[in-house]
Amino acid sequence: MRKSPKHNGASSTAGTALAVSSKFTTPSEAVQSDIVILVVGSAGSGKSTFINYVVDAVSTPGTHDRMEVYEGLEEQGTRSIHALRLQPTASGQQEILHRVVLVDGPGLKDGDYPQHLEVVKNLRDWLATHYGAYETHKLRAYCGILYIQDISVSNVLSSASVEAVKTLLSLGRAVRCDDMLLATMKWGKNPDDSTDRGLSKLKEGPWKQMIDAGIQIHDIKKGKERENALGVIDFFLKRQSLPRSPLPPITLVQRSYPINDALTGGGHADDIVILMPGTGTNSGTTADIVLKDGREDDIVIPEKLGESSCISERPPVIDIQFCKFINRLLDDTKVTERMEVKDTQLRSCTQHVQPVVISEAELPSECGSLREKLSGRRIVLVDTPGFDDTCMGNGGILVRVAAWLEESYRKGMLVGGVIYLHNISCDSFGKSAVTNLKIFERLCGVKSMKMVKIVTTKWDVINPGRGEAFLEELEKDFWKLLLERQAVVHRVRPEQESSKFSAERYDAPWEIVDKIVEAMMDRDRTLQIQHELVEQKRFLKETEAGATVRAELKDRRGALKDVKKAMKKRPMEENDDSVDRDLNNVEMEMKMLDPTLAQRFKRAFGLL
Ligand SMILES: Nc1nc2c(ncn2[C@@H]2O[C@H](COP(=O)(O)OP(=O)(O)OP(=O)(O)O)[C@@H](O)[C@H]2O)c(=O)[nH]1
Numbered sequence: 114m115r116k117s118p119k120h121n122g123a124s125s126t127a128g129t130a131l132a133v134s135s136k137f138t139t140p141s142e143a144v145q146s147d148i149v150i151l152v153v154g155s156a157g158s159g160k161s162t163f164i165n166y167v168v169d170a171v172s173t174p175g176t177h178d179r180m181e182v183y184e185g186l187e188e189q190g191t192r193s194i195h196a197l198r199l200q201p202t203a204s205g206q207q208e209i210l211h212r213v214v215l216v217d218g219p220g221l222k223d224g225d226y227p228q229h230l231e232v233v234k235n236l237r238d239w240l241a242t243h244y245g246a247y248e249t250h251k252l253r254a255y256c257g258i259l260y261i262q263d264i265s266v267s268n269v270l271s272s273a274s275v276e277a278v279k280t281l282l283s284l285g286r287a288v289r290c291d292d293m294l295l296a297t298m299k300w301g302k303n304p305d306d307s308t309d310r311g312l313s314k315l316k317e318g319p320w321k322q323m324i325d326a327g328i329q330i331h332d333i334k335k336g337k338e339r340e341n342a343l344g345v346i347d348f349f350l351k352r353q354s355l356p357r358s359p360l361p362p363i364t365l366v367q368r369s370y371p372i373n374d375a376l377t378g379g380g381h382a383d384d385i386v387i388l389m390p391g392t393g394t395n396s397g398t399t400a401d402i403v404l405k406d407g408r409e410d411d412i413v414i415p416e417k418l419g420e421s422s423c424i425s426e427r428p429p430v431i432d433i434q435f436c437k438f439i440n441r442l443l444d445d446t447k448v449t450e451r452m453e454v455k456d457t458q459l460r461s462c463t464q465h466v467q468p469v470v471i472s473e474a475e476l477p478s479e480c481g482s483l484r485e486k487l488s489g490r491r492i493v494l495v496d497t498p499g500f501d502d503t504c505m506g507n508g509g510i511l512v513r514v515a516a517w518l519e520e521s522y523r524k525g526m527l528v529g530g531v532i533y534l535h536n537i538s539c540d541s542f543g544k545s546a547v548t549n550l551k552i553f554e555r556l557c558g559v560k561s562m563k564m565v566k567i568v569t570t571k572w573d574v575i576n577p578g579r580g581e582a583f584l585e586e587l588e589k590d591f592w593k594l595l596l597e598r599q600a601v602v603h604r605v606r607p608e609q610e611s612s613k614f615s616a617e618r619y620d621a622p623w624e625i626v627d628k629i630v631e632a633m634m635d636r637d638r639t640l641q642i643q644h645e646l647v648e649q650k651r652f653l654k655e656t657e658a659g660a661t662v663r664a665e666l667k668d669r670r671g672a673l674k675d676v677k678k679a680m681k682k683r684p685m686e687e688n689d690d691s692v693d694r695d696l697n698n699v700e701m702e703m704k705m706l707d708p709t710l711a712q713r714f715k716r717a718f719g720l721l
């Protein structure tokens with residue numbers, strides 16, 4: 114059942130319901146002194162009804178345009194953006210109130226994160242179309258965001274509510290809003306005590322950080338709807354007359370979170386995940402350390418997803434260089450976290466490797482074009498483990514990388530790009546580098562090679578001619594497949610600026626991220642292993658990367674058995690049990706790839 118909207122306001126003094134771009138086309142209609150209020154919230158939360166309360170509060174009901182309100186579950190809600198300028202007749206505040214522009218758009222649909230992004234993008238575009246340069250506070254009109262919460266919903270803490278709040282914050286960042294306000298609607302639908310409980314849960318849960326940052330809540334109470342709705346408008350009117358200070362950045366989660374937290378709550382669906390090879394050192398790390406210290410809750414992901422590094426001589430400094438690449442990115446931002454640089458020979462693989470989240474506001478000032486592309490989304494640099502034969506932990510590593518990629522994919526966090534670092538000053542590409550590369554290729558899959566940026570570092574410590582010769586060889590041989598599938602090679606400009614490293618040939622770290630985000634927009638962002646695990650419901654060992662790791666482990670097991678046989682013929686070395694230990698470790702690695710009983714059960718019953 115649909116209530117037909119009233120269109121009694123046909124006279125010239127009536128408020129104007131504006132279609133997205135048709136009516137606000139001339140500067141005289143959208144003026145800098147406008148007080149623009151974006152009304153957002155979940156689908157059916159009461160956004161359009163709220164606007165109608167305001168209209169009725171300032172004018173004689175029935176004389177002005179109203180927003181369309183839909184009744185009934187089968188009805189579609191508001192589908193496009195409509196703006197309405199207040200044209201007060203009943204208030205003595207015409208002068209001020211007529212500057213208020215209320216913008217109503219589609220509601221945020223439960224669990225449909227791409228739709229949330231669409232809403233954010235459309236509102237942002239709407240503002241840009243009507244008010245021009247909204248990025249700079251000086252040029253554009255005041256912009257407030259009003260978030261409408263249906264307080265009668267049965268579970269205010271559902272993941273849908275939490276996601277809607279995340280989207281609200283994304284929108285706030287995207288449009289650089291001046292103020293934000295939370296308003297609760299549909300009071301009186303449920304008994305007061307249950308409504309109060311719902312509100313307390315919101316205040317202690319998803320709204321906590323916002324409240325701590327000073328964002329207020331207004332209740333639109335039953336029987337006082339118009340009065341309370343006008344109170345909201347008054348709030349924005351008062352605020353816009355004060356000197357403007359940008360909202361403090363509010364995030365629902367810690368900026369930096371352990372990888373396993375990212376599975377449960379740290380990540381946002383619209384985050385742009387960029388997988389990065391490792392940091393820290395791995396020299397001398399043995400399977401023992403991985404296996405003994407490994408705990409179930411470690412999603413450690415020892416480093417270097419597909420990193421190729423010097424195999425023959427592996428001084429720790431090489432790894433520090435990798436770490437430095439991430440830290441160079443971070444140094445230019447306002448983010449305080451840094452990847453830990455270890456220069457010891459041993460490194461415990463159990464320490465958490467932390468993804469670092471970088472919000473738009475924290476980007477370096479010169480990243481204007483990147484900021485534009487992000488539209489409020491955050492960048493998550495994920496330091497992933499690498500496959501490395503000295504660690505002998507490829508099974509365990511794959512399990513952890515795959516678990517993270519699978520979970521993040523299920524959460525809707527798609528991979529924006531993969532950075533494959535290579536130290537160009539390395540003069541070898543050994544067997545394990547080849548194996549690493551093979552696993553890396555299988556993990557990404559042929560279709561996703563487009564996402565891969567091969568980033569060559571350390572150009573300052575090698576003669577450029579020699580570096581170019583290495584690069585040519587790598588391109589023709591080891592990286593041939595990657596390049597044929599449209600992976601792109603970049604040379605990182607060394608920190609010490611020099612005319613040797615021209616801007617045409619060498620990229621600054623953030624320029625590479627910019628290119629990743631640019632290329633990411635209209636592309637399938639699923640890695641092969643994510644497709645295999647989630648869409649095709651394969652067990653890890655049935656994935657191509659899993660099969661590659663298994664084959665590598667089998668080879669290793671075969672080689673170790675040969676050594677053992679040979680040793681038996683030499684009784685002098687009988688007491689050395691290191692081969693047995695290594696064999697055990699390889700067996701354990703292979704077992705790790707096997708599905709658990711629970712996984713088998715789930716697949717058997719179609720629950721995977
Ligand atoms: N009881 C009660 N019902 C309300 C209130 N506000 C809105 N509703 C009802 O909630 C439903 C949705 O209201 P809308 O104003 O269309 O909500 P919306 O947020 O604009 O919805 P979309 O445009 O679909 O996102 C309608 O059936 C309204 O009558 C309220 O304060 N109390």
Ligand SMILES: [Mg+2]
Pocket residue numbers: 160161162181182190191217218220
């Ligand atoms: Mg609506």
